[in-house]
Amino acid sequence: MTEGTYLPLSLTGQTPLRVLTIAGSDSGGGAGIQADMRTFALLGIHSLVAVTAVTVQNSLGVKGFHEMPLDVVGGQIEAVASDIGIHAAKTGMLASSAIIETIADVWIGQGLDGTVPLIVDPVCASMHGDPLLHPDALAALKEKLFPLATLVTPNLDEVKLLVGIDVVDEESQREAARALHALGPKWSLVKGGHLRRSAQSPDLLFDGTEFHRFDTTRIDTVHDHGAGDTLAAAAASALAHGYSMPDAVGFAKRWVTECLRAAYPLGQGHGPVSAMFRLPS
Template identity: 65%
Template structure:
C-alpha cells in the first residue's frame, strides 16, 4: 500500500496509556467480537477494557449458541470500568437483547457516554455467516434508545437494510441510507461499503447531516473477512480516545481495517479472520 501505516502515539513503558472500553459479545473462535476489538486496541497502543454482553458458541462456520449475560451485570461492568479506570471512548458490538440495551442506555447516560465520552455504535445484527445475533424487538430498542446517543454509527449494508429498508446498490443509495440513518439520531453515520462486492473498490460514506465524505480503498479478493467491521470500529474508537476528530478517526479506522483485510488468513472450514497482526512486522 502506498499510504503510510495508521499511527497513534504509543505510550512509553510505565506510562498509563489511553483507554477504550468495548461492550460486546465474546467470539469463541477469536475472529470477531470482543476478541477482534481487543487485538486492534492493543496493537494501536491503547489499553482495552471489556464489558461482556454474551458468550457465543462460535467458530469459522457459524454460531451454534448464544448465552446472554444478565443486563444488570453488563451495566455493572461498564460502571466498574469507567468510575475507576476511566475511558477515552466506548465501542459497542453485539448487544443481545432489549434488556441489555435498556440497561446500557441508563448507565451510558449516568456516565456521560455519548455526551462527554465518544461512543462508536456498531449495530451488529448477524454473524458473517448470517446467524442472527439479536431479536427483532432488540433491533427496535437499539434504534430508539442508543442511536441517539451515538457519536458515530457504523452499519454495514446488511444492517442498513435491516434498519432502513434501503438496499444499497450504488453511491446514490448509499448516501440516501446515510441520510435516513442520521435522521435516527446519531451525530455521524458511516455507511460501510465492504459488502457491495460488485464494486472493484470498497467505499465507505461518512455523513454528519450536512456533508458527505467518501473513503475509498482497494478491495482485497478474500473470503477471510471475519471481524473487519470490529477492527474498523475499534481503531476509530482508539483515535477518538486520543482526541482526534470524527473524520480523522474514521480515516484511520478505514486504513487500519483495509490493512487488516489484506493480512487476513485462512482458519478452520469457513471464514477466516482479518488480522491486525501485520502491525507486528514493523
C-alpha cells in the same frame, strides 16, 4: 500503511489511553471482543471490556449464544467508568432490547453521554447470516442507543434492517446515510464492503450536512471475519487520541484494509482479519 500513519504509542511505564468494548465474546477468536482487543493492543490502547453475551461459534458459523445478566452488563460499565476512566467506547453484539436499554441507562447515569465518544456498530447477524440480535431489539437499538451515538457503522445488510434501504450504488448509499443520521447519531457511516459489484470498497460518512467518502481497492479474500469490529475499534482508538471524525474514519479504513490484506485461513470456513500485521516480522 506506513509507520508514520499509526496512532502514537504510550511510552513504557505510562498509562495508555483506555477504550471500552461493549460486545459479545467469540469462542473462535475472530470477531467480537477478541478482535477489538487485538486492535486496541496493537494501537497502544488499554482495553476495557463489558461482555454482553458469550457465543458458541467457529469459522463455520454461530451455534448459539448466552446473554449475560443485566446487572453484570451494567455493572461492568459502571466499574470501569467510576474507577479507571474511559476515553472512547464501541459496541458490538448487544443481543436483546433489555441489554440495550441497560447500556443506555448506565451510559447516561454515569455521565458519559456527550463526554465520551461512543461508536455503535449495530451487529444484527453474523457474516454467515446467523442472528445475533433478537428481532424486537432493533427498535431499542434505534430509539435508545442511536441517539447516544457519536457514530454508527452498519454494513449494508444491517442498513437494510435498520432503515429499509437496499444500497446498490452511491445514490442509495447517500439516502441510507441520511436515514441513519435521522435516527439520532452525530455521524453515520454506511460501509461499502458488501457492495460486491464495485472494484472499490466505498464507505460514506455523513454529519447531517456534509458527506465524506473513503475509497480503497477491494481486497479479494474470503477471510474477512471481524472486519466490522476491527474498523469500529480502530476508529474508537483514533477518537480517543483526539482525531476528528473524518480523520478517525479515514485511519480506521486504512487500518482494516491492512488487516484484510494480512487475513489468514482458520478452520474450515472464513478466517479472521489480522491486526497482527503490525508486529515485527
